[in-house]
Structure formats: structure tokens, C-alpha cells
Amino acid sequence: MAMPLRRLSAGRSFPTDALAGPLITATTVLGLNALMDVPFVAHPLYLACVAYSVFRGGVASGLASTALVVADSLLRSFDVPLGLEEPFQQVKVVALACLMLVLVTGHLKRRADRAHELSQANQQLTGQLIERARSEEAALGLAMMTRELVEPLDVGRVHHRIVATILDLFRVRRATLYWLDTAAQELVCVAAAGDVDGASGLGRRVPAGTGIVGRAVREHRLIAAEALREDPDTLALPLRARGKVLGALTVGLAEGKTFGETELQLLSIFAGHAALALENSRLYEDLRATLDRLSESQARLVDDARLRASEEVAAGVAHHVNNRLMIILAGIQLLMPKLASDVHRTALEIVERTVLDTARLVDRLRQFTMARPRGAADSADLNLAVQRAVELCHADHAEAETRAGRIEIDLELGSVPRVVGDEALLEEALGHIVRNAIEAVADGGRITITTSATGTSVLCAVRDTGPGMPDDVVQRAAEPFFTTKGPQRAGLGLSSALGIMRQLGGQLDVQSQRDVGTRVTVRLRPYVS
Amino acid sequence: MRTVSPKRVLVVDDEPALIDVIVEHLIDSPYIVETATNGADALAAVARDRPDVVLLDIKMPGLDGMDVLKEIRRRDPSIAVIMVSGLADVATTAEALRHGAFGYVPKPFDLRYLKHLVAAGIAT
Numbered sequence: 001m002a003m004p005l006r007r008l009s010a011g012r013s014f015p016t017d018a019l020a021g022p023l024i025t026a027t028t029v030l031g032l033n034a035l036m037d038v039p040f041v042a043h044p045l046y047l048a049c050v051a052y053s054v055f056r057g058g059v060a061s062g063l064a065s066t067a068l069v070v071a072d073s074l075l076r077s078f079d080v081p082l083g084l085e086e087p088f089q090q091v092k093v094v095a096l097a098c099l100m101l102v103l104v105t106g107h108l109k110r111r112a113d114r115a116h117e118l119s120q121a122n123q124q125l126t127g128q129l130i131e132r133a134r135s136e137e138a139a140l141g142l143a144m145m146t147r148e149l150v151e152p153l154d155v156g157r158v159h160h161r162i163v164a165t166i167l168d169l170f171r172v173r174r175a176t177l178y179w180l181d182t183a184a185q186e187l188v189c190v191a192a193a194g195d196v197d198g199a200s201g202l203g204r205r206v207p208a209g210t211g212i213v214g215r216a217v218r219e220h221r222l223i224a225a226e227a228l229r230e231d232p233d234t235l236a237l238p239l240r241a242r243g244k245v246l247g248a249l250t251v252g253l254a255e256g257k258t259f260g261e262t263e264l265q266l267l268s269i270f271a272g273h274a275a276l277a278l279e280n281s282r283l284y285e286d287l288r289a290t291l292d293r294l295s296e297s298q299a300r301l302v303d304d305a306r307l308r309a310s311e312e313v314a315a316g317v318a319h320h321v322n323n324r325l326m327i328i329l330a331g332i333q334l335l336m337p338k339l340a341s342d343v344h345r346t347a348l349e350i351v352e353r354t355v356l357d358t359a360r361l362v363d364r365l366r367q368f369t370m371a372r373p374r375g376a377a378d379s380a381d382l383n384l385a386v387q388r389a390v391e392l393c394h395a396d397h398a399e400a401e402t403r404a405g406r407i408e409i410d411l412e413l414g415s416v417p418r419v420v421g422d423e424a425l426l427e428e429a430l431g432h433i434v435r436n437a438i439e440a441v442a443d444g445g446r447i448t449i450t451t452s453a454t455g456t457s458v459l460c461a462v463r464d465t466g467p468g469m470p471d472d473v474v475q476r477a478a479e480p481f482f483t484t485k486g487p488q489r490a491g492l493g494l495s496s497a498l499g500i501m502r503q504l505g506g507q508l509d510v511q512s513q514r515d516v517g518t519r520v521t522v523r524l525r526p527y528v529s
Numbered sequence: 530m531r532t533v534s535p536k537r538v539l540v541v542d543d544e545p546a547l548i549d550v551i552v553e554h555l556i557d558s559p560y561i562v563e564t565a566t567n568g569a570d571a572l573a574a575v576a577r578d579r580p581d582v583v584l585l586d587i588k589m590p591g592l593d594g595m596d597v598l599k600e601i602r603r604r605d606p607s608i609a610v611i612m613v614s615g616l617a618d619v620a621t622t623a624e625a626l627r628h629g630a631f632g633y634v635p636k637p638f639d640l641r642y643l644k645h646l647v648a649a650g651i652a653t
Binding site for chain 1: 542544546547550551553554588615616617618635636637638639640641
């Protein structure tokens with residue numbers, strides 16, 4: 001902007017500056033001739049006029065002044081009459097006065113013009129400087145905010161940062177961010193900052209294409225709401241990344257404030273960056289979800305492989321151990337009738353019982369490791385299975401009550417559909433869980449068994465009022481051979497139940513609280529014929 | 530006067546010690562007891578002796594018990610085959626019964642029960 005100013009000043013100075021020196025020289029010559037007749041005194045003044053002419057108007061101007069002085073000197077040398085005598089004397093004085101007036105007025109006018117030009121240029125420069133400073137500040141802010149925008153990858157944080165940045169950077173009253181739900185063709189308000197009222201609250205849904213925000217998305221451009229009846233001081237602009245509209249931003253301006261060209265440009269640039277940051281965070285979230293799913297399925301595969309390996313090992317162990325137990329048992333049963341002494345018979349009976357216990361233990365271990373789903377085509381009556389499981393535990397219940405106080409078992413059986421699974425297996429699993437609960441309330445207490453149904457599952461919860469378990473014990477409760485009940489327990493009850501649940505495609509969950517009790521919940525699939 | 534030929538029982542198991550105790554247990558019974566330690570020998574014994582009851586282990590190297598059961602049933606459905614296994618589970622039991630097994634006994638079993646089952650098998 002400084003260039004036009006220089007051109008302007010050079011164009012006007014040329015005739016004035018070139019003529020100023022010779023005019024002053026002429027005035028001096030005339031003045032000296034009119035007022036005094038002393039050419040020697042005049043010489044330094046002539047020199048000064050020539051010097052001024054050169055300084056003011058350049059060499060040509062200096063030469064013109066020199067010519068005037070030389071002409072004057074020549075005329076004086078040859079004593080040419082310059083009309084110093086009357087009646088011309090009066091005319092010359094008037095002419096001299098007018099000439100001097102012209103010179104002085106011209107000079108003053110010139111100074112005034114120059115001052116005006118300078119003042120205008122100054123104003124222009126100041127405006128430019130202010131505008132540049134503002135742009136630089138905004139651009140710097142934008143750059144910093146852009147960097148901050150792309151840093152977080154959490155979608156919620158990106159939403160929040162976008163609206164907070166607009167509020168900060170553009171000093172507006174309100175900023176709201178909408179996400180385009182392409183399936184529902186609706187814009188959903190996901191973040192708002194500033195003067196937020198109920199209408200622009202989170203979760204608000206606007207059908208795409210309606211309202212200022214809907215129009216911004218439909219028309220892919222910035223919409224100012226001045227022409228619309230709603231929100232008079234609002235701007236809306238679409239958020240686009242990679243050619244796709246992701247959502248929209250609305251900005252509520254402070255009262256009486258308008259956005260200039262630069263601010264609108266900056267807002268558009270910001271919207272572009274915001275859209276990219278949003279797209280990135282969404283992509284990151286998708287990637288993370290995919291990775292989680294992959295990790296989960298990989299873990300399941302590893303788990304399956306581990307279970308199958310354990311199943312094979314357990315099957316091999318069961319086969320060989322049972323074969324040997326069979327030999328021992330057969331030997332015992334051959335010997336038994338031949339023993340005369342009761343003491344020997346009792347000893348042999350203990351060995352026989354131990355053999356049978358060992359066989360059961362091997363069977364439970366095998367049960368836990370069975371990975372293949374079984375009984376998937378069968379259906380079972382869960383309430384009936386609960387009742388039978390309680391009957392199965394009758395002996396344990398009676399035995400525990402003789403040792404401790406009364407143990408109440410309450411059945412709160414809801415109306416539930418049939419479940420997927422083999423009835424005998426289900427009874428066995430529930431039997432393990434109920435037996436566990438009886439052992440937990442060995443000093444007397446209450447066991448409550450409830451059945452209920454949700455939309456996708458059928459539940460059975462066995463709750464006891466026992467002492468509960470610390471977290472580390474809960475974590476390991478269903479591990480095979482893990483027990484806190486001393487060496488007489490194998491620690492295979494819950495693990496067998498878990499194994500059976502796995503075979504039935506169900507789940508088993510253990511929750512416990514110290515001094516309150518434990519709840520074991522089995523979740524089964526409803527049977528669809 | 531018609532003579533009644535003694536009933537024959539074939540015991541098949543890859544564990545010789547187990548065969549010994551079963552044979553020992555059946556020694557007082559009025560049966561002729563034959564033995565085999567693998568599937569091929571078992572089928573040869575069936576062809577040769579035509580037993581009335583076969584006690585058949587399921588898990589054996591080579592031809593396993595389930596294949597031997599199918600072959601015996603194909604050759605002579607009147608032979609009662611009692612399956613014996615150290616791997617007791619519902620699916621295997623169901624499969625054995627579906628292929629025509631007379632009974633299924635998980636190891637370790639009570640020999641007195643086995644004796645009853647053999648008697649029942651002979652009576653059919």
C-alpha cells in the first residue's frame with residue numbers, strides 16, 4: 001500500500017519544485033533592481049537562489065536561475081536601462097508584491113496538501129497494521145488450536161475442544177457442534193459451549209435440511225441467519241472432510257457484532273481443520289473398536305485352543321486313571337468276600353470308597369475341560385433343574401445342618417422359558433453351585449435361589465449369606481483345584497459348573513462381598529424351537 | 530436229551546491286568562470266558578467262538594470299540610455287546626446305545642453289577 005503513495009507525491013512535486021527556484025530567483029532579481037541599485041550586495045543572494053533552485057528543482061531548475069542571474073549581470077554591465085525611473089517604478093513594486101504573494105501562497109498550499117496526503121497515508125498504514133496484527137493473532141491462534149485439535153483422539157474431547165476453541169478464538173457468544181447421523185438423516189448436537197440454552201442442548205436432533213444448521217449441511221456452504229427468522233445473530237457452516245459432510249457448526253455472535261471477510265475466512269479454515277480432526281478421531285475410534293474385536297476373538301481362539309488341549313490331556317488322564325482304578329476296584333471286590341476279619345473288611349471298604357472318590361474327581365476335572373458344546377439341540381426346564389439340584393444336595397444340606405445351625409433354602413422361581421441345554425448337565429452344574437453355597441453357610445444361614453428372564457437370557461442366581469470372599473479369591477473361584485476349604489475339598493465344584501455352562505453355551509458369574517455373602521449367577525440362552 | 534452248550538463271554542480290553550481281574554471274577558460263573566486285547570483279535574474271536582456276550586472297551590489302539598461294536602452288530606445282531614469305558618460321557622453312551630450296544634458301563638465299575646449285566650445279556 002506504500003507504493004501508490006510514493007507515485008502520488010512524485011507526480012505532483014515535479015512542476016512546483018522545478019519552477020520554484022527560477023521564480024524565487026526572478027523575484028530576487030526584480031526586487032534588487034526595484035529597491036536598490038547596489039549590484040555587489042546582490043551577489044550572495046543570487047548564489048543562494050541558484051543553490052536553492054538546484055536543491056529544490058534539480059539541475060535544470062538551477063540552470064534556469066543561473067541564466068536569470070547572468071542576464072541581470074549582463075544588463076547591468078552594459079548599463080541597459082531596466083526601467084528604474086518613473087513611471088514604471090510603481091508597476092514593478094506591485095508586480096513584485098503579487099509574485100511574492102503567489103510564491104508564499106503556493107508554498108503554503110503545497111505544505112497543506114502534503115500534510116493531508118501524509119495524514120491519509122498514515123491512516124491507511126495504521127488500518128493495515130491493525131488488520132495484519134489481528135490476522136496474525138487469529139492465524140497464530142488458529143495454528144495453535146489446530147495443533148491442539150489433532151492431538152486428542154478421543155471423540156468426546158475433540159467435540160469439546162472444537163466448541164471451546166471457537167469461543168476462545170472468535171470471541172463469540174455461543175458455539176455448537178452437530179454430528180450428522182447419516183442413517184437417521186438427522187443432525188445431533190454433540191457439544192456446545194458459551195451461552196447455551198435448552199434449545200441448543202446436547203442430544204438435540206435436527207432433521208437434515210431444516211433450520212439454519214440443516215441448510216448449511218444441505219447446501220454445503222456457510223449460512224448467515226440474518227435473513228432467517230430464527231437465531232438472528234447466528235452463522236452455520238458445514239464440516240466437511242475428504243469430500244464428505246460430517247456435521248455442522250453454529251456460531252452465535254455477540255450482540256451487535258458482525259464478522260468481517262477475514263473472520264469468515266478464518267472460521268471456514270477452522271471448520272476444515274475441525275472436520276479433519278473429527279474424522280481422524282472417528283477413524284481412530286473405529287480402528288480401536290476393530291482392534292478390540294480382533295484381540296477379543298484372538299483371545300477366544302487362544303482360549304479355545306487351550307481348552308481343547310486341556311480336554312485332550314484330561315481325557316487321556318481319565319482313560320488311564322480309570323483303567324487302573326478299575327483294576328484296583330476289581331481286586332478289592334474279589335478280595336472282600338474272602339476276608340474274615342471285620343477290621344480288614346473296613347480297611348478295604350475305605351480303599352474302595354477312595355477309589356470311587358478318585359474316579360469322581362477325574363470325572364469332574366474332565367467335565368471342566370470339555371470345550372465342545374453339548375446338548376445345544378436339547379432344551380431344559382430351568383425351574384425343574386433347580387428343584388432337582390436342591391434335592392441332589394439334600395444329603396449335604398442335612399449333614400451341614402447337623403454340624404451347624406439351620407440352613408434355609410428359599411426358592412424364588414419366576415416364570416421363565418425353557419433354556420438351551422441338557423437337563424442332566426444343568427442339574428449337575430446347579431448341584432455344584434448349591435453345594436458350594438451350603439458349604440459357605442456352614443455355620444447357619446440362608447440360601448436364596450431365584451430364576452428370572454430378560455430379553456436375551458434366562459438367569460438363575462444362587463445367593464448365600466455366608467462370609468463372602470475377598471476379590472482375589474472371587475477371581476480364582478472357578479479355577480480347577482482352587483479351594484479355601486482345606487485339604488478335604490478338591491476345589492472342582494465351581495470349575496465343573498463353569499465347564500458345563502461353557503458346554504451349554506451359557507455363562508457363570510461370581511460376585512461376593514465380605515460379611516454379606518456370595519452370589520453365583522448362571523446365564524443361559526432361551527430355547528427357540 | 531438236549532444238551533445245553535455253555536454260554537460264552539468275550540472280554541476285550543487293551544489293559545491285560547484288567548482282563549485278568551474280570552476273568553478272575555467270572556471264574557466261578559458257568560461261562561466260558563475268552564479274551565482279546567485289541568479290536569482285530571476281538572472280531573477274530575467273535576468269528577471263531579460266536580460269544581453270547583462281549584464286554585468291549587471303547588478306547589483301544591487300532592480298531593476302537595465303537596468300530597468293533599458296529600462290525601459285531603452287522604455280523605450277528607443277537608450278540609449282546611456291553612460297552613466299557615474309562616471316558617464316561619453322555620454323548621459316547623448315547624452313540625453306543627444308538628449303534629445297538631446292550632449296555633454301557635463306565636470304569637471303574639462294580640463287578641457285581643457287571644455280573645448282573647452279563648447275566649441279563651445272556652438271557653436276551
